[in-house]
Amino acid sequence: xxxxxxxxxxxxxxxxxxxxxxxxxxxxxxxxxxxxxxxxxxxxxxxxxxxxxxxxxxxxxxxxxxxxxxxxxxxxxxxxxxxxxxxxxxxxxxxxxxxxxxxxxxxxxxxxxxxxxxxxxxxxxxxxxxxxxxxxxxxxxxxxxxxxxxxxxxxxxxxxxxxxxxxxxxxxxxxxxxxxxxxxxxxxxxxxxxxxxxxxxxxxxxxxxxxxxxxxxxxxxxxxxxxxxxxxxxxxxxxxxxxxxxxxxxxxxxxxxxxxxxxxxxxxxxxxxxxxxxxxxxxxxxxxxxxxxxxxx
Numbered sequence: 666x667x668x669x670x671x672x673x674x675x676x677x678x679x680x681x682x683x684x685x686x687x688x689x690x691x692x693x694x695x696x697x698x699x700x701x702x703x704x705x706x707x708x709x710x711x712x713x714x715x716x717x718x719x720x721x722x723x724x725x726x727x728x729x730x731x732x733x734x735x736x737x738x739x740x741x742x743x744x745x746x747x748x749x750x751x752x753x754x755x756x757x758x759x760x761x762x763x764x765x766x767x768x769x770x771x772x773x774x775x776x777x778x779x780x781x782x783x784x785x786x787x788x789x790x791x792x793x794x795x796x797x798x799x800x801x802x803x804x805x806x807x808x809x810x811x812x813x814x815x816x817x818x819x820x821x822x823x824x825x826x827x828x829x830x831x832x833x834x835x836x837x838x839x840x841x842x843x844x845x846x847x848x849x850x851x852x853x854x855x856x857x858x859x860x861x862x863x864x865x866x867x868x869x870x871x872x873x874x875x876x877x878x879x880x881x882x883x884x885x886x887x888x889x890x891x892x893x894x895x896x897x898x899x900x901x902x903x904x905x906x907x908x909x910x911x912x913x914x915x916x917x918x919x920x921x922x923x924x925x926x927x928x929x930x931x932x933x934x935x936x937x938x939x940x941x942x943x944x945x946x947x948x949x950x951x952x953x954x955x956x957x958x959x960x961x962x
Contacts, residue, residue, distance in 0.1 A: 699720055710724070718823065730912060838949050841957075854904050855906070859882060860936075
């Protein structure tokens with residue numbers, strides 16, 4: 666007479682165990698899925714991928730080397746990507762204001778947002794091209810590793826190990842900066858925009874014609890005095906190098922580039938977006954090699 670009750674109890678216990686197993690399997694599958702990450706710029710996305718490896722799915726929004734980042738307009742697909750991301754990376758300092766607008770439209774308490782400019786203490790009005798500062802990118806890598814480990818603690822040790830590898834990979838770049846600084850510090854250079862500004866600072870080079878640079882960056886017309894001063898620097902060799910934005914230019918900047926070449930002033934290009942197929946470290950190394958070659962004498 667007691668068998669039916671025993672069978673019923675057994676079935677209930679079995680159902681409970683199956684439910685628990687199902688929840689555990691669902692949780693395991695959720696943890697195994699790559700963490701969705703959206704980076705406003707591809708150089709942050711590249712660093713994020715180096716640290717996250719196969720445990721992250723990174724989408725980089727600005728990645729076209731032929732596109733002017735200042736003219737970017739977010740599409741519905743970009744909004745959807747940000748809405749579904751667990752980590753969103755923005756450069757900040759008014760470089761990518763569209764990110765904050767999209768985040769405000771798709772709020773999520775579980776999403777982590779890294780604004781790199783905040784890590785560097787930069788604000789609106791400062792030079793926004795902060796990725797040319799190796800220390801700032803290192804600070805970003807550390808912040809990203811911490812956030813990623815909090816979201817996916819099962820792979821935290823892997824992320825920490827990859828962060829150490831990333832930091833080690835920057836040592837040759839830091840050594841190159843120190844070498845160039847020892848040789849070039851104090852020389853005067855100029856630029857069509859302040860894209861390469863933080864690297865010029867790291868090299869100890871004095872960047873002239875700031876008013877001209879800021880005007881071009883903001884898509885406004887440089888003053889007549891700024892243009893005249895720039896031309897005088899080039900014609901009379903008051904600067905030893907011109908850096909121009911090879912990704913986004915305008916007629917007045919192109920005019921200065923042409924004048925520099927006519928005057929025998931070395932010219933190198935700097936981009937705002939990481940070149941396709943090139944890691945962040947190689948990109949920085951290539952830019953430093955260009956400076957070294959241009960100022961070899």
